Amino acid sequence: MMTEKFLTIREMCDVFDVTARTLRFYESKELLFPVRQGQKRLFTKRDRARLKLILRAKRFGFSLEQVRQLLDLYHIDDQQQTQIRKTYEVACERLADMQRQRDELDAAISDLQEQMNWAEKIMQADENPKQAAE
């Protein structure tokens, strides 16, 4: 048994901490492609990988539409190879976005840390009030 080839919608919800509605919504937006057994959805390993990336990218502030474009890169093998180059270019832009974002994030982290150091000093002073005045 290789990690149970398929997951039900409920199992997906538990694993990824999302609602069933969300998974159906993502399917409707062509972000996920669960196979059907009767009318029930079964999520493949590929769906799990995609969902992981979706949730991650969301935390970076990407829209679902942007994520969909990004995801295209991860399943080129399914597609016509004629699309590779176009997809590659999209990926280049996304990558640049992400690198810019990381740089900004680094800056923001530094900023915040500085502010917090300053706040620490203030709080320190607040704990020993008027130490010099006596």
Added chain:
Amino acid sequence: MMTEKFLTIREMCDVFDVTARTLRFYESKELLFPVRQGQKRLFTKRDRARLKLILRAKRFGFSLEQVRQLLDLYHIDDQQQTQIRKTYEVACERLADMQRQRDELDAAISDLQEQMNWAEKIMQADENPKQAAE
């Protein structure tokens, strides 16, 4: 003249590439506090700094409400010092969020770059088709 102490709403729009509606909306949500000259808004240096941070944080996927909390750290001097500690704790969480996010972002960037290397190889092969078959 020290960088023109105040900016009109239109100047703000041009500088930060946002709409007037957005600025008024941010004010209504207490993210910005432009002073009034008559009924016109004048944006201070502090508003400009705040807006910069707002737009930056938005790109990280923070909600405006989260941003508002974050911004509180940046104007503690205006507030009661009793609030410092609370604000400091909020900031700690945000900082942790941001660091986690950066780690994930790094991972995502690596992933994407790997995929792109793979795509490059495919494209390379596509340029010289069946080189080995002849």
Added chain:
DNA sequence: ACGAAAGTTGACGTTCACGTAAGTTGAACG
């Protein structure tokens, strides 16, 4: 002094990303 330009306040509309409720279907269990 007057008309255009810029700014203001409502108030309603829109898009995204789901939430939620109502009714249906299919497998499963006592």
Added chain:
DNA sequence: CGTTCAACTTACGTGAACGTCAACTTTCGT
């Protein structure tokens, strides 16, 4: 066989973050 339960579809509702339009007032140039 009835019912219970999970999953399904359809459809309307919701909060966040603005867009857009209407109807003022204020200011500025000629």
